[in-house]
Amino acid sequence: MKRYRIALALALAGLIALPCAAAPADQGRGLAAACASCHRTDGHDSVIPSIAGLDESRIVHLMLVYRSTDQGSQIMHVVAGALSPEEIEAVAHFVAGHPSGTRP
Amino acid sequence: MKSITRRALAGLAGAAFLPAARAATSPAAPRVVIIGGGAGGATVARYLAMNDKPLDVTLIEPKQRFTTCFFSNLYLAGLRSFESLTHGYDALSDRYGIHVVHDRGAAIDPAAKTVRLEGGASLPYDRLVVAPGIAFKEGAIAGYDEAAMQIMPHAWMAGPQTRLLRSQLEAMPDGGVFVIAAPADPFRCPPGPYERASLVAAYFKQHKPRSKIQILDAKDTFFEQELFQDGWNRHYPGMIEWLPNQFIGAIESVDVKDRSIRTADQTFKADVANVIPPQIAASLAQQAGLAGETGWCPVDPATYESTRHPGIHLVGDAVSVGMMPKSAYVANSQAKACAFAIAAALTGAESVRPFLYNTCYTFLAPDDAVSDAISFRIASGKTEIAEILMSTLDQSPAQRAEAVREANGWYDAFTHDIFG
Numbered sequence: 001m002k003r004y005r006i007a008l009a010l011a012l013a014g015l016i017a018l019p020c021a022a023a024p025a026d027q028g029r030g031l032a033a034a035c036a037s038c039h040r041t042d043g044h045d046s047v048i049p050s051i052a053g054l055d056e057s058r059i060v061h062l063m064l065v066y067r068s069t070d071q072g073s074q075i076m077h078v079v080a081g082a083l084s085p086e087e088i089e090a091v092a093h094f095v096a097g098h099p100s101g102t103r104p
Numbered sequence: 105m106k107s108i109t110r111r112a113l114a115g116l117a118g119a120a121f122l123p124a125a126r127a128a129t130s131p132a133a134p135r136v137v138i139i140g141g142g143a144g145g146a147t148v149a150r151y152l153a154m155n156d157k158p159l160d161v162t163l164i165e166p167k168q169r170f171t172t173c174f175f176s177n178l179y180l181a182g183l184r185s186f187e188s189l190t191h192g193y194d195a196l197s198d199r200y201g202i203h204v205v206h207d208r209g210a211a212i213d214p215a216a217k218t219v220r221l222e223g224g225a226s227l228p229y230d231r232l233v234v235a236p237g238i239a240f241k242e243g244a245i246a247g248y249d250e251a252a253m254q255i256m257p258h259a260w261m262a263g264p265q266t267r268l269l270r271s272q273l274e275a276m277p278d279g280g281v282f283v284i285a286a287p288a289d290p291f292r293c294p295p296g297p298y299e300r301a302s303l304v305a306a307y308f309k310q311h312k313p314r315s316k317i318q319i320l321d322a323k324d325t326f327f328e329q330e331l332f333q334d335g336w337n338r339h340y341p342g343m344i345e346w347l348p349n350q351f352i353g354a355i356e357s358v359d360v361k362d363r364s365i366r367t368a369d370q371t372f373k374a375d376v377a378n379v380i381p382p383q384i385a386a387s388l389a390q391q392a393g394l395a396g397e398t399g400w401c402p403v404d405p406a407t408y409e410s411t412r413h414p415g416i417h418l419v420g421d422a423v424s425v426g427m428m429p430k431s432a433y434v435a436n437s438q439a440k441a442c443a444f445a446i447a448a449a450l451t452g453a454e455s456v457r458p459f460l461y462n463t464c465y466t467f468l469a470p471d472d473a474v475s476d477a478i479s480f481r482i483a484s485g486k487t488e489i490a491e492i493l494m495s496t497l498d499q500s501p502a503q504r505a506e507a508v509r510e511a512n513g514w515y516d517a518f519t520h521d522i523f524g
Contacts, residue, residue: 047510083459
């Protein structure tokens with residue numbers, strides 16, 4: 001899949017280190033809670049876009065880009081930088097599975 | 105679902121009915137009581153109420169409507185209405201089934217696991233969360249008592265104090281001097297006093313351009329100092345004077361008769377004085393023995409359980425956790441870690457690694473905001489800063505204006521995350 005290619009490309013470029021431990025599936029819930037401090041989860045954009053129901057591979061792609069550079073957003077660079085690729089996958093999976101109005 | 109209504113709860117006078125009513129509606133659900141409905145406490149309540157397995161969640165908050173400290177400097181500058189900073193608890197009670205009780209925690213009995221409220225009710229709990237915010241250290245500034253606060257407001261707990269300071273600034277004649285006394289670390293909202301100076305300067309620039317602002321600081325450096333001083337030079341040249349401790353000496357006393365503030369070396373007379381006193385965890389935390397010698401409350405960095413009283417958790421400005429600043433964002437971030445830990449302990453929910461962040465938008469001018477972002481990690485039982493990034497001096501006006509837009513959007517999303 002595309003997201004693995006991106007992750008691999010970034011890893012090969014030396015931009016990220018792939019940790020060995022996989023994130024438990026439920027970490028996605030804890031991570032999505034962190035997103036909700038700035039992103040509404042009910043589909044309403046508030047300048048900062050809502051993340052409800054975003055496409056999973058799109059989230060993974062963007063998070064890996066944010067992780068690799070602070071050009072797009074310093075805040076998202078710090079947020080993504082604290083996460084392993086597995087945790088990024090977990091949050092993307094969780095957010096994509098929870099369209100607007102569902103519980104984080 | 106918990107069918108007891110907010111109205112029914114509000115009508116309760118006695119102690120006995122409350123637990124009985126809850127037992128009838130959700131017999132098996134473990135009970136969590138949360139004291140304090142600010143950014144920390146309300147977030148804990150909301151995330152516990154969203155747990156897969158039901159929890160019986162009670163939020164104790166004296167105020168019917170809560171005004172946020174964050175963004176209140178925009179109100180002081182006339183850039184935001186007081187109403188836009190004020191939030192009710194209807195969503196938390198109606199949509200999330202949280203029992204919101206407008207009362208004040210009076211005493212905690214950790215052995216019996218009960219909280220007594222000022223109104224007389226006694227609430228049993230399986231876990232208690234204390235999110236009481238701050239108190240001012242008594243006697244730290246001589247003469248600065250309750251009566252003095254009505255003349256030289258602190259406006260560091262949002263509400264009537266914030267309105268009082270705004271009305272004094274509006275009434276101040278052009279050419280007046282606005283003096284801010286800023287405390288030593290740690291205190292609520294590290295950039296707050298300097299953002300206040302910036303935004304009041306923006307108001308003066310437009311309405312009272314001959315006025316001056318003096319900041320009497322108990323410190324010799326402050327957070328984001330370069331960014332602030334650059335902003336002051338660009339937007340309000342000559343208007344803001346920052347006087348660090350090493351030049352003026354410690355802030356010692358106030359005199360309400362002539363609105364003066366005395367330091368070890370000098371006396372400063374103000375037309376409007378804003379005294380932000382040294383702070384400690386609020387009194388309930390002190391009474392209950394949850395605070396240490398510093399005046400702040402030590403907690404486990406992953407679960408936010410008190411290290412002094414097991415079964416009681418604390419979040420927000422009252423706790424002391426490594427280098428975490430006392431901000432609403434940190435309180436909200438801690439609250440989620442705390443809620444997931446309590447859910448795991450009481451309902452067997454899978455435990456979730458805490459993801460702890462701080463982000464902060466700070467206004468240098470109505471069209472010029474900066475931001476910072478911090479990620480935290482827990483290493484050897486301590487909370488450390490993993491990464492910190494701040495806005496830089498070379499950002500373009502367009503980038504700073506974009507941060508203003510983003511900040512306003514953030515306020516909307518963030519307050520939804522707290523109050524539902």
